Amino acid sequence: MKVVTGSEMAEIDRKAIEEYGIPSLRLMENAGRAVAEVIRRSYKKKKIIVIAGPGNNGGDGLVTARHLKKRGYSVKVYITSSEDKLSNDCRIQLERVKKLKIPIQFSTEIKGDDLKDSLVVDALFGTGLKREIKGDICQLIEKINESMRPVVSVDIPSGISSDDGSIMGKAIRAHTTVTFGLPKRGHLLYPGREFTGNLHIEDIGFPEELLKSEDLKVEVLEKGYISGLLPERKRYSHKGSYGHVLVIGGSKGKTGAVLMTARACLRSGAGLVTIGVPEGLIPSIQCSVIDEMCLPLPDRGDGTIKEDALEDVIRFTEKRITTLAIGPGLGVTEDTKRFIKRLIKSLNIPFVLDADGINCLQGDMESLKEIRVDAVLTPHPGEMARLTGMAKDIIEKRRIDLPLELSRETDVTIVLKGVPTVIASKGKAYLNPTGNPAMAKAGSGDVLTGVIAGLMAQGLPGIKAAIAGVYIHGLAGEIGAKERGPYSLLASEMIEYLSAAFKEIISNE
Numbered sequence: 001m002k003v004v005t006g007s008e009m010a011e012i013d014r015k016a017i018e019e020y021g022i023p024s025l026r027l028m029e030n031a032g033r034a035v036a037e038v039i040r041r042s043y044k045k046k047k048i049i050v051i052a053g054p055g056n057n058g059g060d061g062l063v064t065a066r067h068l069k070k071r072g073y074s075v076k077v078y079i080t081s082s083e084d085k086l087s088n089d090c091r092i093q094l095e096r097v098k099k100l101k102i103p104i105q106f107s108t109e110i111k112g113d114d115l116k117d118s119l120v121v122d123a124l125f126g127t128g129l130k131r132e133i134k135g136d137i138c139q140l141i142e143k144i145n146e147s148m149r150p151v152v153s154v155d156i157p158s159g160i161s162s163d164d165g166s167i168m169g170k171a172i173r174a175h176t177t178v179t180f181g182l183p184k185r186g187h188l189l190y191p192g193r194e195f196t197g198n199l200h201i202e203d204i205g206f207p208e209e210l211l212k213s214e215d216l217k218v219e220v221l222e223k224g225y226i227s228g229l230l231p232e233r234k235r236y237s238h239k240g241s242y243g244h245v246l247v248i249g250g251s252k253g254k255t256g257a258v259l260m261t262a263r264a265c266l267r268s269g270a271g272l273v274t275i276g277v278p279e280g281l282i283p284s285i286q287c288s289v290i291d292e293m294c295l296p297l298p299d300r301g302d303g304t305i306k307e308d309a310l311e312d313v314i315r316f317t318e319k320r321i322t323t324l325a326i327g328p329g330l331g332v333t334e335d336t337k338r339f340i341k342r343l344i345k346s347l348n349i350p351f352v353l354d355a356d357g358i359n360c361l362q363g364d365m366e367s368l369k370e371i372r373v374d375a376v377l378t379p380h381p382g383e384m385a386r387l388t389g390m391a392k393d394i395i396e397k398r399r400i401d402l403p404l405e406l407s408r409e410t411d412v413t414i415v416l417k418g419v420p421t422v423i424a425s426k427g428k429a430y431l432n433p434t435g436n437p438a439m440a441k442a443g444s445g446d447v448l449t450g451v452i453a454g455l456m457a458q459g460l461p462g463i464k465a466a467i468a469g470v471y472i473h474g475l476a477g478e479i480g481a482k483e484r485g486p487y488s489l490l491a492s493e494m495i496e497y498l499s500a501a502f503k504e505i506i507s508n509e
Contacts, residue, residue: 001201002216003431004182006127006162012181012210020207024089027180028056030204032063032093035121035154035178038200039064040071042176043150045119047074049110051144052090053124053158054081059090060154061123062097069100076103076114080124080137108136115147122151122172124158127184132169133159141170153177156186157195164397165192173197181206183220188420188431189399218400220431221471227505229468231269231458242271243322243457246295247450248313248343249330249356250277252303255285257329257355257446260492262292264450265325267498268469270457274321276313278305300335307335310342323350325453327357328446336360341367350374350456354449358383368410376452376462378415380445404429413462415452417445421470425463434474438481443491448473451498476501 004012016022039048050065052058058079069075077097079086083106086094097104122144124137133141141159144151151174156162159171162184175197179187186192187199234241245265249258258275265273272293277285279296280303286294295316298306317324324347330336340360344353350373358379361367365388368377381392384402388395395402396418403414403424413425421432452469456462476497480489483497 001220001222002182002211002213003185003188003218003220004216005185006129008216009127009162009182009184012206015210016206022205024056025092027204027206028059028089028093029063031060031154031180031202033067034180034202034204035060035064035152036067036071038176038178038202039068039119039121039152043119043152045117045150046072047118048076048121049114049118050075050077050121051110051124051140052077052079054079054085054090055087055126055128056089057126057154058123059087059093060126061121062090062093064121064123064154065102066093066097066100069102077105078108078110079104079106080108080140082106108140110140110143115144115149118149120144120147120149120151122153122158122174124172126155127162127186129159129161129168134169138170141172145173150175153196155179156184157192160186160192160195162186164399165189166397167191167195171195176200178202180204181211185218185400188220188433190419193419217404217427218429218431220433221467223471223505226468226471229460229464230502230505231455231460233269239271242269243459244272244274244320245270245323245325245453245457246274246276246313246317246321247325247328247453248276248297248305249326249328250275250281250285251305251329251331252281254329254331255281255288256443256492259285259288260443260446260495261325261328261450261453262289263495264447264498265454265457266291267495268451268454268472268502270454274316276316278303300333304331304333305336305339307338307342310339310346313343314346317347317349321349323352323453323457325352325354325449327353327355327360328449330356330360332356332359344368344375345370345372347373350462352376352378352449352453352456354378354445355383359386362386363389365410368412371410371412374413374456374462376413376415376456376466378417378445378449378452380417384416400429400431413466415448415466415470417448421474423463423466423470425466430467432470432474434471435477436481436486438484438486438489439474439477439494441489441491444477444494447491447494450495472498472501472505475504479504
């Protein structure tokens with residue numbers, strides 16, 4: 001499903017009205033009716049307070065008030081501006097509300113008893129809010145939030161930016177949000193996601209071709225789409241049919257990372273996996289592997305890879321390797337920096353670059369532009385900050401647009417880990433809905449790298465492997481958390497839940 005900014009939604013609205021001839025009042029009527037129906041289905045409270053702003057979001061709220069009144073609810077309306085400042089459509093809806101004798105008050109102050117035992121409909125501001133909320137409206141929002149009354153927001157919680165989910169001064173904390181046509185970025189990006197509550201996406205009559213337009217470059221992933229990406233497992237096949245992954249990483253004190261990546265590769269369907277580590281670590285690695293193989297690489301003597309290892313890796317990959325996973329536990333030394341920069345420019349097979357593999361490129365975006373093969377980078381915000389030189393708070397605020405820009409500049413698939421994880425490639429971005437706080441553990445990213453590399457080894461292009469891998473990784477975390485709880489799930493245990501996640505995806509076909 002597509003995800004839009006406020007301006008993209010406004011353009012859909014404009015085209016629906018001007019090019020498809022759908023009256024704006026009909027769209028408003030459908031929106032208000034949809035909100036009323038969600039309230040009827042979801043809440044038992046019969047006392048409703050509608051807080052309406054002067055624009056078309058307020059008009060949606062007035063339609064909601066009218067439909068609830070007709071269904072027998074006790075409804076009162078507060079309008080936060082004078083009547084002469086209402087939009088044309090909002091003014092028309094006000095006249096219709098008056099005919100039903102619904103009490104209306106033009107005020108930003110709610111009487112104390114009105115909130116008691118009420119459900120609040122927030123129709124203050126819609127997706128077009130561009131400025132911070134100040135003054136009396138801030139106090140009104142605070143009072144609503146402090147009342148602890150259930151709140152249903154119309155389109156988006158008032159005060160949340162529809163473009164990046166930020167709080168614009170003050171914001172309504174909704175229990176339910178009813179939006180129209182498509183979800184907005186602000187519903188899915190934090191902190192907006194936390195303020196949105198349960199999100200209902202309602203069809204109010206926008207033409208389908210507008211909602212599926214190729215001009216809309218951001219989508220939220222859905223399970224049905226993921227099932228269509230998984231590579232086929234043919235009856236007549238063998239281990240060589242499903243690729244061979246070389247996992248390069250590991251350093252003294254960081255051997256667990258490569259082990260988890262390797263095991264996740266196998267759990268994701270790769271036929272063979274070899275772990276390439278500094279030769280001094282081979283004894284400790286060898287006693288921990290069963291299904292994987294090991295490749296000793298030149299060691300600086302301190303448990304880190306020498307730059308000279310490049311020749312060994314290139315020789316080994318030319319003979320038998322399908323995909324590489326580079327970076328888990330690698331460490332950052334002058335040798336590893338030179339090794340990584342030379343390696344990614346030399347490879348002629350696909351790879352995933354993660355963790356210290358990315359840290360070795362600190363401030364060096366130019367090396368990414370010299371990659372000649374299908375590659376996936378999987379940074380978390382800290383690694384992205386080191387790579388780009390940007391502050392982490394800027395990266396979070398630009399969680400969608402920054403990966404889009406970097407993928408265009410480098411022709412590399414970017415997976416910006418976090419909540420939500422964003423996958424970007426060739427001018428398109430995908431938001432992942434799976435995962436939970438139980439996954440916030442060291443090693444979780446190493447598992448993701450293994451899933452993506454395992455899928456790439458089986459022939460999936462990097463973007464498809466990244467999309468499927470991120471979704472399945474999050475789903476495994478959800479399944480694991482149900483059994484282990486939100487505190488106790490380990491990254492190594494997530495590997496064991498990958499099989500259940502794959503089975504769930506397959507059963508959706």
